[in-house]
Amino acid sequence: MNANESLEFAQTQVARASLDHCVKCTICETHCPVSAVTPKFTGPKFVGPQAERFRHGESVDHSLDYCSSCGACTLACPQGVKIAELNSQARAVMKADDMPLRDRLITQTTLMGMAMTPVAPVANAALRIKPVRTVVEKVLGIHRDAPMPHANTQTITGWLKKRKKPATHATRGTLIFFHGCAGGYFEVETSKKSIEVLEHLGYEVLVPKQGCCGLAEQSNGLFDGATDKVLKLCDELRTSGRDLTIISSSGSCTGMLKHEAHEIMGVDDVRLADVGTRIRDIMEFLLELYDADELPTDFKPIELTAVYHAPCQLKSQGMGQPAMEVLKLIPGVEAIESGATCCGIAGTYGLKKEKYEIAQAVGKPLFDKVKEVNPEIAYCDTETCRWQIRKGSGAAVEHPIFLVHQAYGLS
Amino acid sequence: MTRVVVIGAGVAGLVASIRLADAGARVALLNKGTGGLQLSQGTIDILGYAPERVERPLEALAGFAQAHPGHPYASLDAECVGTAAGYLKDLLGPALLVGDPAVNLQLPTAVGAIRPTALVSPSMTAGACVDGADFVIVGLRQLKDFYPELVAQNLARTEPPGGGRITARSVMLDFPARDGEIDSSGLTYARALDDPAYRRRFALAVKGVVGDAGTVGLPAVLGLDDHGAWADIAELIGAEVFEIPLPPPSVPGMRLNRALTERAKSAGVRVVPGSKVTGFHASGGSVRSVSLATAGGAREFVAEAFLLATGGFESGALHADSYHKVHESVFDLPLRIPEGTLVHGDYWGDPQPLFTIGVDTDENLLVRHPGGEPVHNNLYAAGGILAGATRWQEKSGEGIAVASAVRAADAILSVAATATSQGAAS
Numbered sequence: 001m002n003a004n005e006s007l008e009f010a011q012t013q014v015a016r017a018s019l020d021h022c023v024k025c026t027i028c029e030t031h032c033p034v035s036a037v038t039p040k041f042t043g044p045k046f047v048g049p050q051a052e053r054f055r056h057g058e059s060v061d062h063s064l065d066y067c068s069s070c071g072a073c074t075l076a077c078p079q080g081v082k083i084a085e086l087n088s089q090a091r092a093v094m095k096a097d098d099m100p101l102r103d104r105l106i107t108q109t110t111l112m113g114m115a116m117t118p119v120a121p122v123a124n125a126a127l128r129i130k131p132v133r134t135v136v137e138k139v140l141g142i143h144r145d146a147p148m149p150h151a152n153t154q155t156i157t158g159w160l161k162k163r164k165k166p167a168t169h170a171t172r173g174t175l176i177f178f179h180g181c182a183g184g185y186f187e188v189e190t191s192k193k194s195i196e197v198l199e200h201l202g203y204e205v206l207v208p209k210q211g212c213c214g215l216a217e218q219s220n221g222l223f224d225g226a227t228d229k230v231l232k233l234c235d236e237l238r239t240s241g242r243d244l245t246i247i248s249s250s251g252s253c254t255g256m257l258k259h260e261a262h263e264i265m266g267v268d269d270v271r272l273a274d275v276g277t278r279i280r281d282i283m284e285f286l287l288e289l290y291d292a293d294e295l296p297t298d299f300k301p302i303e304l305t306a307v308y309h310a311p312c313q314l315k316s317q318g319m320g321q322p323a324m325e326v327l328k329l330i331p332g333v334e335a336i337e338s339g340a341t342c343c344g345i346a347g348t349y350g351l352k353k354e355k356y357e358i359a360q361a362v363g364k365p366l367f368d369k370v371k372e373v374n375p376e377i378a379y380c381d382t383e384t385c386r387w388q389i390r391k392g393s394g395a396a397v398e399h400p401i402f403l404v405h406q407a408y409g410l411s
Numbered sequence: 412m413t414r415v416v417v418i419g420a421g422v423a424g425l426v427a428s429i430r431l432a433d434a435g436a437r438v439a440l441l442n443k444g445t446g447g448l449q450l451s452q453g454t455i456d457i458l459g460y461a462p463e464r465v466e467r468p469l470e471a472l473a474g475f476a477q478a479h480p481g482h483p484y485a486s487l488d489a490e491c492v493g494t495a496a497g498y499l500k501d502l503l504g505p506a507l508l509v510g511d512p513a514v515n516l517q518l519p520t521a522v523g524a525i526r527p528t529a530l531v532s533p534s535m536t537a538g539a540c541v542d543g544a545d546f547v548i549v550g551l552r553q554l555k556d557f558y559p560e561l562v563a564q565n566l567a568r569t570e571p572p573g574g575g576r577i578t579a580r581s582v583m584l585d586f587p588a589r590d591g592e593i594d595s596s597g598l599t600y601a602r603a604l605d606d607p608a609y610r611r612r613f614a615l616a617v618k619g620v621v622g623d624a625g626t627v628g629l630p631a632v633l634g635l636d637d638h639g640a641w642a643d644i645a646e647l648i649g650a651e652v653f654e655i656p657l658p659p660p661s662v663p664g665m666r667l668n669r670a671l672t673e674r675a676k677s678a679g680v681r682v683v684p685g686s687k688v689t690g691f692h693a694s695g696g697s698v699r700s701v702s703l704a705t706a707g708g709a710r711e712f713v714a715e716a717f718l719l720a721t722g723g724f725e726s727g728a729l730h731a732d733s734y735h736k737v738h739e740s741v742f743d744l745p746l747r748i749p750e751g752t753l754v755h756g757d758y759w760g761d762p763q764p765l766f767t768i769g770v771d772t773d774e775n776l777l778v779r780h781p782g783g784e785p786v787h788n789n790l791y792a793a794g795g796i797l798a799g800a801t802r803w804q805e806k807s808g809e810g811i812a813v814a815s816a817v818r819a820a821d822a823i824l825s826v827a828a829t830a831t832s833q834g835a836a837s
Contacts, residue, residue, distance in 0.1 A: 026659040075444075075684060075685035078726060078727075080443070257707075259706035277708040316685065318686035318706050319705045
């Protein structure tokens with residue numbers, strides 16, 4: 001499928017048929033985190049199945065741009081209407097002719113990592129300078145207070161090259177690890193710990209050279225670039241073995257591969273279908289092992305009470321909250337479910353100057369809960385959400401694999 | 412520890428999951444979307460019409476069951492229903508549910524009809540339609556789902572069930588839920604009213620328009636998470652206050668749904684929302700696992716017992732094709748289907764036979780071939796999927812759901828306990 005076909009799919013196809021299943025029960029409305037905090041967004045039912053009936057090309061309801069694509073509506077809909085997918089498609093069509101430069105830039109996550117890593121201290125410092133951020137806001141429309149990643153001096157590839165290979169022999173077979181761009185450049189520690197946990201369990205872990213999944217471009221309606229990226233990534237992941245399970249510690253990117261590229265952009269390609277069915281979120285994988293009585297539970301106790309927040313794009317994979325179940329197995333750990341639908345950032349949504357306030361309001365109950373339960377530390381599976389929660393609550397926010405790593409005595 | 416998969420997160424699925432998990436079972440609650448409880452009025456119906464209006468539902472149950480031999484209440488008797496209703500009351504606590512399952516309250520609806528129901532939110536009891544009731548019904552200009560004139564005029568011209576007369580008048584208040592919004596949902600008001608400062612301004616504005624006479628009827632938007640908001644408002648107004656449920660989004664329904672879902676999670680239930688069960692594996696007379704169609708492919712959920720709590724036609728649990736052939740959508744179970752025409756043309760007349768279609772069970776809610784042997788030895792059913800009831804007309808939905816959920820859960824636990832003791836003995 002080429003770029004034009006993706007957009008044509010968004011104009012005409014499949015998910016639109018599901019709107020006839022809508023019975024106007026309003027369940028989606030009650031789950032929408034955006035319309036809860038602003039009247040600027042008329043809500044998933046109005047913008048979705050209702051406005052969709054009048055759409056001939058472009059949507060008639062431009063408040064559509066305020067949808068953050070968190071997917072809570074689709075997840076909650078008991079009638080199977082693909083509300084979030086409809087809205088993402090309609091937005092891509094609406095923005096096609098006047099895509100802001102900003103949206104083209106902030107979606108280039110790999111580029112950002114490549115540019116920042118060699119000059120990490122400088123980049124980090126620059127992002128802390130108010131006047132710099134003010135100029136960026138004025139010129140590009142990225143809000144001056146929006147959370148930014150913290151660049152690392154070492155990439156995951158750098159670490160893999162330099163580290164000592166695990167001494168023990170793999171007894172459980174081989175896995176492929178997908179770290180995502182954030183896990184490659186910014187949240188490197190999450191990738192390291194994930195690999196070490198898998199090796200501790202007895203797996204050999206292969207980490208092929210890999211690019212971006214294209215999620216940020218997809219959610220900004222840049223379907224052409226996103227389609228190219230996701231298929232390139234599928235090729236890269238497939239080079240390491242055709243039947244191996246792929247493990248990811250990047251909650252949202254996993255969703256792009258499992259269903260979003262196919263359902264939102266209509267990418268109908270055997271390579272994507274293959275990777276999408278082989279990939280597992282790392283906590284999902286650990287829980288599957290546990291359900292099969294194959295997960296060692298010789299966890300060392302950790303005395304800790306902290307909030308766990310399941311990202312919207314992890315929940316939208318329809319598997320519940322595997323991390324909550326895994327964390328229950330560690331003695332002493334009391335993970336308090338955040339209860340929040342979304343942290344507000346929704347990928348790049350909360351970076352934009354016209355949406356920053358909304359994103360902060362969406363995240364506020366979550367930030368408050370973190371401050372109340374444990375202001376030092378909280379847990380969350382997706383990188384951009386961690387940046388948002390760190391910024392909003394002041395707590396360190398880590399991937400739940402950190403606790404598993406520690407409980408196995410690896411840190 | 413026995414593993415149980417519950418399919419469907421309406422009131423039946425939630426109550427069964429909690430009861431099972433509290434007793435030590437490892438429960439996975441699978442649902443393809445939010446359950447119907449949140450669309451409900453936040454009340455628990457047991458029996459409202461049999462077909463005449465019912466005032467004492469538990470007393471009426473035996474006679475009703477005799478007249479309807481295939482009805483779920485033929486097996487779930489008054490004692491079972493009363494106990495189950497009490498169990499639900501305890502789960503939710505007096506801030507969310509009060510009343511006596513033996514006595515129906517008669518409450519005003521959003522069109523000013525009088526509806527019988529058994530357990531209610533404490534915020535609704537002052538609306539009981541009895542002789543001499545004196546109501547002032549307050550509408551909100553920005554809330555388009557509630558017309559106070561309609562409610563007041565209908566109540567004033569209707570003789571309450573116990574005889575006598577109700578006095579009712581209406582006022583409309585111009586009070587936005589949030590700035591710049593001229594059309595707000597009840598939920599937007601409820602969220603605003605969780606904030607004590609907004610609540611105070613709201614209550615004083617209501618006080619300003621109602622004067623000092625009568626009991627104040629308001630749309631059921633008085634707080635979502637703060638279950639004491641309505642009482643606070645009543646105190647600020649200085650009058651008795653009651654909530655009248657609205658069409659969805661139903662705030663009282665959301666309160667119950669949220670509370671039970673939270674309760675299930677804290678009991679250890681693994682809740683998996685947003686995916687559909689699309690298949691199952693059975694062998695040796697038992698269901699071994701169900702397949703859940705998550706993003707990225709099917710995942711198997713293995714268990715010792717399965718509870719089907721998927722609802723009826725409204726949720727897609729039952730599906731009629733264009734030939735009126737009806738299917739059960741998860742296990743393709745045999746259904747109890749009445750003889751003759753399923754849908755007749757007199758839509759305001761007798762109940763439609765179609766709605767009595769459902770699965771047949773034994774007294775422990777084990778699904779069986781209609782009148783015959785169990786289909787699988789570990790597949791149970793509860794709630795709207797059960798055959799024999801016209802729930803919306805009888806106003807029997809929640810009563811059947813809660814009673815069948817409790818009995819099915821207890822049956823599953825008792826089988827597990829027997830298996831454990833046999834395992835220990837051998």
